[in-house]
Amino acid sequence: MPRFGGARWTPVAWLVWAAPVWAQAEATTPPGWFNTDRVNALVLLVVFCAALLLYIRSAARGKSTYIRPLPGLEAVEDGVGRATEMGRPVLFIPGTGDVDMAETLAGLAVLGRIAGITARYDTPLMVPCLYPMPLAAADEVVRQAYTDAGKPEAFKSDMVRYMAGESFGFSAAVNGWMMRERPATNIFLGEFTAESLLLAETGNAAGAIQIAGTARPEQLPFFIAACDYTLLGEELYAASAYLSKEPKYLGSLKAQDLFKVILTVAILTGALAVTFGASWAPVFQGWFEAS
Amino acid sequence: MSLAKRLESLDRRWIFLLIGLSVVLPMFLPITFPERITSQTQALYDTMESLPEGSVIMVPFEVWPSTLPETEPIARAAVRHAFRRQMKIVSLSNVGGGGPSIADRVLREEGNAAGKVYGIDYVNLGYRANYLAVLSGMGTSIRSIYQTDYSGTPVDSLPLMRNVDSYKDVAFIFAIADNATLDYWVSIVGERFGAKIGAGVTAVMAPKMFAYIDAGQMVGLLGGMKGGAEYEKLLGLPDQSTRGMGAQSLIHLLIIAFIVLGNVGFFLSRRNARPA
Amino acid sequence: MRGPLPLAVAFLAGMFMIVSFFSPHPAVEKASGDFLNWVSIVSGFSILLGVVSIAQNNLAKVKRRQKEWPYAVVLLVALAVMLAGGVLEGTDSGTVYDALFQNVQAPMMTTMFSMLAFFIASAAYRAFRARTLQATLLLGTAVIVMLGRIPVGQAIYDGLPDLANWIMAVPNTAVQRGIIIGAALGGAATALRIVLGLERTYMGRG
Numbered sequence: 001m002p003r004f005g006g007a008r009w010t011p012v013a014w015l016v017w018a019a020p021v022w023a024q025a026e027a028t029t030p031p032g033w034f035n036t037d038r039v040n041a042l043v044l045l046v047v048f049c050a051a052l053l054l055y056i057r058s059a060a061r062g063k064s065t066y067i068r069p070l071p072g073l074e075a076v077e078d079g080v081g082r083a084t085e086m087g088r089p090v091l092f093i094p095g096t097g098d099v100d101m102a103e104t105l106a107g108l109a110v111l112g113r114i115a116g117i118t119a120r121y122d123t124p125l126m127v128p129c130l131y132p133m134p135l136a137a138a139d140e141v142v143r144q145a146y147t148d149a150g151k152p153e154a155f156k157s158d159m160v161r162y163m164a165g166e167s168f169g170f171s172a173a174v175n176g177w178m179m180r181e182r183p184a185t186n187i188f189l190g191e192f193t194a195e196s197l198l199l200a201e202t203g204n205a206a207g208a209i210q211i212a213g214t215a216r217p218e219q220l221p222f223f224i225a226a227c228d229y230t231l232l233g234e235e236l237y238a239a240s241a242y243l244s245k246e247p248k249y250l251g252s253l254k255a256q257d258l259f260k261v262i263l264t265v266a267i268l269t270g271a272l273a274v275t276f277g278a279s280w281a282p283v284f285q286g287w288f289e290a291s
Numbered sequence: 292m293s294l295a296k297r298l299e300s301l302d303r304r305w306i307f308l309l310i311g312l313s314v315v316l317p318m319f320l321p322i323t324f325p326e327r328i329t330s331q332t333q334a335l336y337d338t339m340e341s342l343p344e345g346s347v348i349m350v351p352f353e354v355w356p357s358t359l360p361e362t363e364p365i366a367r368a369a370v371r372h373a374f375r376r377q378m379k380i381v382s383l384s385n386v387g388g389g390g391p392s393i394a395d396r397v398l399r400e401e402g403n404a405a406g407k408v409y410g411i412d413y414v415n416l417g418y419r420a421n422y423l424a425v426l427s428g429m430g431t432s433i434r435s436i437y438q439t440d441y442s443g444t445p446v447d448s449l450p451l452m453r454n455v456d457s458y459k460d461v462a463f464i465f466a467i468a469d470n471a472t473l474d475y476w477v478s479i480v481g482e483r484f485g486a487k488i489g490a491g492v493t494a495v496m497a498p499k500m501f502a503y504i505d506a507g508q509m510v511g512l513l514g515g516m517k518g519g520a521e522y523e524k525l526l527g528l529p530d531q532s533t534r535g536m537g538a539q540s541l542i543h544l545l546i547i548a549f550i551v552l553g554n555v556g557f558f559l560s561r562r563n564a565r566p567a
Numbered sequence: 568m569r570g571p572l573p574l575a576v577a578f579l580a581g582m583f584m585i586v587s588f589f590s591p592h593p594a595v596e597k598a599s600g601d602f603l604n605w606v607s608i609v610s611g612f613s614i615l616l617g618v619v620s621i622a623q624n625n626l627a628k629v630k631r632r633q634k635e636w637p638y639a640v641v642l643l644v645a646l647a648v649m650l651a652g653g654v655l656e657g658t659d660s661g662t663v664y665d666a667l668f669q670n671v672q673a674p675m676m677t678t679m680f681s682m683l684a685f686f687i688a689s690a691a692y693r694a695f696r697a698r699t700l701q702a703t704l705l706l707g708t709a710v711i712v713m714l715g716r717i718p719v720g721q722a723i724y725d726g727l728p729d730l731a732n733w734i735m736a737v738p739n740t741a742v743q744r745g746i747i748i749g750a751a752l753g754g755a756a757t758a759l760r761i762v763l764g765l766e767r768t769y770m771g772r773g
Contacts, residue, residue: 035591042589052759099769102754105761108768132617137769162620166388168357168679193470194357194495194680201686204693205303215750216471217743218499222687225694233746237753248765252756259752303689310688324718327728356673357680389673392658392665420610424603431596442659501740502747517716540717542684547710549692554706557696 040287051258056251065241065250072211072229073242079185079209080117089124090114091183091208093174093199095190096167099133102237103215107190108134108141109240109249114187115145119154126183127160130170135162171195175202188212188227189236192219200226213239295563298556306549313541322537323529331504332521335489335511336372338463344377346462347455351476352384352394353468358493359393364531365491365519366397366467372526373465374405379451380413381461383437385422385472391415391441410449417441422472423479430484432456458486466490473500477508491518574764581762622646708734 059065083090092114094107111127118125127142129135139160146155163173175198178186186203188196188210196212196219203210204226212223213231223230231239234256241249266288273281342348350369354362373380382398384390394415402413409415416437419425428436433456437446446452454460464486466476473490481488487510492500494515503509513522516539519532580602587599625639633639652663659665697703714720715731760766 032592033590035589038589049759102757105757105768132613162617165617168676172679197683197686201690217746218495225690234749234753256752256756306689306692307685310685327721329732357676421603421607424607428600498735498739499743501736502743505740540719543713543717546688546691547713550695553692554697
């Protein structure tokens with residue numbers, strides 16, 4: 001397999017090397033087994049997967065990855081410190097999505113870090129959950145974090161609670177919990193729907209510092225209006241990399257960035273081609289059509 | 292406390308009180324305004340008008356009871372339009388907590404008003420768990436997902452469903468939605484199976500849906516109560532959405548007034564804080 | 568269950584669903600349909616987990632007469648009534664379950680949703696201050712869109728609704744697309760990490 005000047009280009013090298021192989025596979029695959037209209041999706045998937053694995057491997061070997069400062073995440077440890085000084089709890093909601101949503105997993109990954117900090121500082125932690133499976137995962141994550149911090153006895157099973165199976169019931173229950181316990185710091189990271197503003201405004205009324213992040217564009221305006229710090233879209237996924245510096249998260253971030261560059265170049269190329277009436281514009285556009 | 296500080300830090304309970312009055316007063320003093328039709332609403336209306344009379348359309352009720360004040364008037368307008376054009380409606384819901392019963396109520400009430408018969412003119416398939424499986428499965432065979440309808444009647448016994456077994460047998464999908472399931476309707480049903488989709492959504496979701504309209508993945512959109520009011524105007528049937536625009540107009544003006552007040556207080560405070 | 572078995576199941580299931588996206592073969596389509604049905608069945612069982620958890624917590628609260636234990640009694644009674652009604656009578660129109668849902672739960676949900684109107688007003692009043700250039704742009708845009716969406720805006724300036732619509736259709740759409748693309752890439756990376764066994768947060772491990 002050819003190498004084109006280092007790890008940065010290796011995913012491109014894979015693509016160039018693999019293309020004739022895939023073309024031959026397409027030509028020889030029996031009809032009905034492979035939808036040839038989706039070759040473009042397959043190519044993008046292979047490139048993304050290759051980039052992901054290669055950058056994770058590169059990060060595991062110690063190659064440093066720059067992540068720009070995210071004010072919301074820099075405030076996390078200060079927020080926990082504030083809660084410790086005030087003797088009030090930290091409230092963490094890993095979203096109101098189920099465990100099959102990537103945002104929920106991103107939230108749970110950050111929960112592990114937060115639980116480690118609260119374990120170190122003996123700060124009370126409250127983790128309400130909307131669905132049973134995130135409840136089970138969050139319970140295990142927090143328990144493990146307390147064990148890793150050397151304080152397994154400090155973990156209380158009612159730290160992580162199932163509040164309700166419906167988002168407004170959940171927000172009513174959590175709002176009540178917030179107004180009674182008055183957490184000093186609220187952290188909302190995950191998938192949220194209409195209850196986002198209910199939670200954030202009540203948290204504001206309870207006097208908490210609030211850090212929120214979601215990949216749902218329709219909920220971001222509410223968090224921006226009501227919270228002190230907001231992570232926008234993919235910054236939620238960068239949070240786990242930012243806080244943990246684990247190779248799998250750093251490598252993923254870099255692969256995502258590479259893909260963003262590829263997509264940006266493709267969008268600009270297509271836009272310019274269509275604007276200036278290039279003859280190859282329809283062919284180029286066809287490469288990206290879904291089927 | 293100075294005026295500046297008072298304006299800057301108004302007790303939120305005054306805000307709540309004034310908002311409450313803005314909602315209640317129009318109930319006793321109804322105000323209606325002429326609606327300007329947006330291109331997205333017009334496109335959706337034109338699509339429905341362009342379908343042959345008697346077409347079969349799908350109207351998924353992807354709504355929770357909480358958003359009914361916004362979504363029910365849109366749903367009723369869509370169903371009335373369909374019945375007016377003698378269209379047949381296949382309905383379902385991927386929202387277990389109330390979607391199918393909302394669909395049942397709306398379809399029956401509108402169906403009775405229009406003289407339509409269940410099983411012949413409209414059908415409510417109800418709810419099945421796992422929306423990904425449902426949306427993907429209906430592309431191949433609706434019967435693989437729904438063997439019975441919402442009331443437990445075998446689908447095969449419903450005259451409307453005799454010639455309807457996948458998206459190919461449906462001319463248009465007019466989704467009523469208040470949650471992200473609509474994204475999957477667009478990405479799975481629209482993109483994978485090539486179905487034509489339009490939607491009536493809550494106002495909060497509307498900004499995100501503009502991207503789908505622009506990309507041609509949706510043919511039209513009704514955004515919130517305003518979208519519903521525009522559609523009612525096009526149908527010539529002013530109803531709940533039109534009436535609700537009075538309160539919405541008042542509330543928008545009130546919020547703008549609060550923003551202005553807050554900024555006046557902010558700038559006055561800054562001016563007072565500057566050293567002489 | 569720990570160890571390699573859950574990772575192997577995740578890998579095989581994930582790879583199969585990826586393959587089924589690219590293969591239109593009827594056997595593959597049928598298998599993936601069956602697979603998704605299994606997901607529905609497993610999801611149904613997971614609801615039991617939540618019911619058991621909430622019942623246990625609230626029973627313990629009542630037993631120990633903890634703070635606000637009467638509310639726990641209300642919760643348990645409501646849980647029992649809805650469960651019994653749904654199981655014994657079904658959930659069709661006219662049943663106890665449906666009556667309670669339509670006349671108690673639905674209005675409560677609508678009430679909670681309607682509180683957003685109050686909260687957005689107080690959030691807007693607090694947040695939309697022209698502290699910086701970006702904040703001023705945000706506040707100006709919000710005012711234009713709010714005015715443009717109501718008939719009064721048209722009365723103030725005839726072109727305001729079109730300007731509001733342009734803001735929604737052009738700059739807003741561009742930003743939404745950017746966020747959606749970024750979020751989708753993040754989601755795809757997370758999904759691939761799960762399939763490849765690199766991400767174990769769903770098992771409660773880091």
